[in-house]
Amino acid sequence: MTEKKYSPNVPPSGGLAYQQTAEQVLTHVQSQASGLDRAEAQARLQKTGPNALPEKKGKPAWLRFLAHFNDVLIYVLLAAAVLTAVMGHWVDTLVILGVAVINALIGHIQESNAEKSLKSIRNMLSSEARVIRNGNHETIPTTEIVPGDIIVLRAGDRIPADMRLIEAHNLRVEEAILTGESTVVDKHTNSLSGELPLGDRTNMVFSGTTVSAGGGVGVVTATGKDTELGHINQMMAGIEKHRTPLLVQMDKLGKAIFAIILAMMAALFVFSLMFREIPMGELLLSLISLAVASVPEGLPAIISIILSLGVQAMAR
Known part of the structure; x- marks a missing residue:
């Protein structure tokens, strides 16, 4: 791992995650295909907070x-x-x-x-995710996922965070929760160019959506309130x-x-x-x-x- 401290607020120098190659995204989030080590993951968790949408404080x-x-x-x-x-x-x-x-x-x-x-x-939706850390597959609560984590996706999984795909095997994702499109989207790992809406960022998968078929591996680029679902949650809170x-x-x-x-x-x-x-x-x-x-x-x-x-x- 590089000695440079990871900062989730620093934008990638080569454009947005979907405009970069998988290798560039891994470099930006200071991760690698074998995943983070536990100490680095814990440090990032302390910095970014749990991977969960902030809940509005209820009335007594x-x-x-x-x-x-x-x-x-x-x-x-x-x-x-x-x-x-x-x-x-x-x-x-x-x-x-x-x-x-x-x-x-x-x-x-x-x-x-x-x-x-x-x-x-809400408790039912907050499940577990399969991550790669130190080259080993582990199952952890979704709240402990941090930017830079390598997530293994399988059919039926609910995607726990926004990710840039680094592997895709006939991967198809249902994104109606974000885009409103009823049809599933085929995913790949190639970089894209230009300013694209969420529905056209086919090398990305987003928190809250569901894997309908195939499998893949992605590197986490955003968690919690920084995800696209988190942005929607913040906009709704201000309505x-x-x-x-x-x-x-x-x-x-x-x-x-x-x-x-x-x-x-x-x-x-x-x-x-x-x-x-x-x-x-x-x-x-x-x-x-x-x-x-x-x-x-x-x-x-x-x-x-x-x-x-x-x-x-x-x-x-």
């Missing part, structure tokens, strides 16, 4: 639980609970709060189950989030129900004052009961349950 459980109260229909229940508490009807207050908390708890449990299902998918059409419609429905409840309460309040002699405390309690009865408090929980069950079904 208590905050996700409180988010289930962020609904206009639940606001009606909470307002009713406050009014009954002010009036001293503690049994009614506890019942109303119990309904709100139980619905939020059901939604939270189902949402947590859906997140566990998604996490199990402004929007509510889905279903949630927008649910918001509109909730606001419409809220407006109808307010109109009914106002109309009944005026009617009772003008045509009925009902004590104010009894009148307010009746209006609160009407509001609570009119609220479909189970609707937010039912929507959460249906969506989370859909996620779990897709995960299975």
